Amino acid sequence: MNIQKLTLAISEFSKKKKSNTAYYEENWNERKERKEYYQSFTKDKLLAMTEDDFAEYIGKLWSMLIWGNKKYVVDKLISDNGFKKLKNQLVDLLYGTNDIESRWDTFLKSVKGMGPATISELLTYANPQEYAIFNRTTILSYSYLEISDMPKYNYQYTGKKYVEVCKVAKKISLELQKSGATDYDFLAVDYFLWDEVLPLTEKKLSEVVNVSVSPKSEDKNNSKSLHDEIKEKLVAIGELLGFDSRSEVKIATGAVVDAIWEAKIGNMGKAIYVFEVQSKGSIDSLILNLKKAQSNAAVQAVVAVADEEQLAKIISESMGVIDEKSLRTWDSEDVLAVYDSLVRAHESINKLALVPESF
Known part of the structure; x- marks a missing residue:
């Protein structure tokens, strides 16, 4: 990771927070509300969800913003996977005792229609001290910070890669804490990446998107080709x-x-x-x-x-x-x-x- 780029981005982020406090508090409070909502769910509460409860649970995710008709997406998730199986797989992902690498890979192989952005967002809400959001913002921001081998295709979003992404998020969190804040969990890291690093990245988007694993190196053991x-x-x-x-x-x-x-x-x-x-x-x-x-x-x-x-x-x-x-x-x-x-x-x-x- 290019520490100089990270330090500069953190410095700019800190200045903007001080000069526009209301904007940053509004955005951060929204994240806190989302975290509180998802952390109100326990294993038993998730298993007891009705289909309407599930529609609300999934519909609040940032990864669902692309869909105008969220009910269509939720109905398809239930139809493709079966509601009982879907809830059981979510429980294993969020509250299971196996290591996160195996839980991640098992979920992606077993459940149709929920990808890395969605499941990593749920994991981050459930445990923002350990699990990071893993989506387009993450990939582009990490690439800007010169973190190599970021995935380009969904089949490259493996459990092993997710563990690596979380380790980097931990380093970024520690650097952010040096700026004076004490509450920089991985959800706050995502906010920093989204607000400060992503705009820097998008200026050079054509260069950044090519910093990825080559499809020629495809692993035959990956769940998706x-x-x-x-x-x-x-x-x-x-x-x-x-x-x-x-x-x-x-x-x-x-x-x-x-x-x-x-x-x-x-x-x-x-x-x-x-x-x-x-x-x-x-x-x-x-x-x-x-x-x-x-x-x-x-x-x-x-x-x-x-x-x-x-x-x-x-x-x-x-x-x-x-x-x-x-x-x-x-x-x-x-x-x-x-x-x-x-x-x-x-x-x-x-x-x-x-x-x-x-x-």
Whole structure:
């Protein structure tokens, strides 16, 4: 870690706190209220939650700001995982006796729809002296502070990496305490990163986002591959755009595609957009799946998603096999960039609370 950069950022942060006390107290009090709310839950209280209680519990998280309709997300969590299993897994994550590395990995492997940002936020509220928030702000801020090997893809957010992130948060907390404050737990560290370091980082965003683990170094033992990562992002982009978006869908006889976006057109029918992701290996199955998908009359376009090199091969080898008018290609790096931009836009808009959540 670049201590000089950290010291300078802490100095600026301290000056701003003194010159605009009301602003900083308001933001810090909001964090304290969130912490108090989540720490009011015990193991037994969490297990006794109704679905409505759970919707409130999840809906208050910062990681949920991207969603205007939080009930849709909560209902999907319950449907995909089962409510009893979901609560039991949360109890094991937050109150289990195993080390945090194994609890983290077990949860991510077992629960669908709750990622690192959400579960680390819950962990931080539960025990802000030990567990740090691990999200986009953390990654960009740590990269600015020259902390190496920050993850770029979700499958790289392992329990081992989370332990490393918490150790760094501890160091930052100790440095913040040297500035005179005594209450700098890891939730306060997150506030410091969000308010002071992130703006510095975003000035050089194009440089910072490349400080990451290369996808070529993918560990076969990771619970999620690059292929799964891109597929999940495609589904999320579709949901954020308002489509009925799903993965692993049978679109035609003998064709299960990676993802679809579906839009109903009144009572006339529907329009479907099909996505197939290629991360490595032979492209024959991708081309065959897209060709079969075109036999479905509702399919308006088929999209091959891969890196630049693979896309060139797909375009070449699909000529004469797939209808060129309905074939689209999308660089996988662009998919990640679009997802990130959409998330940030939705977070900003939803903070305005323009539409009541009951709608």
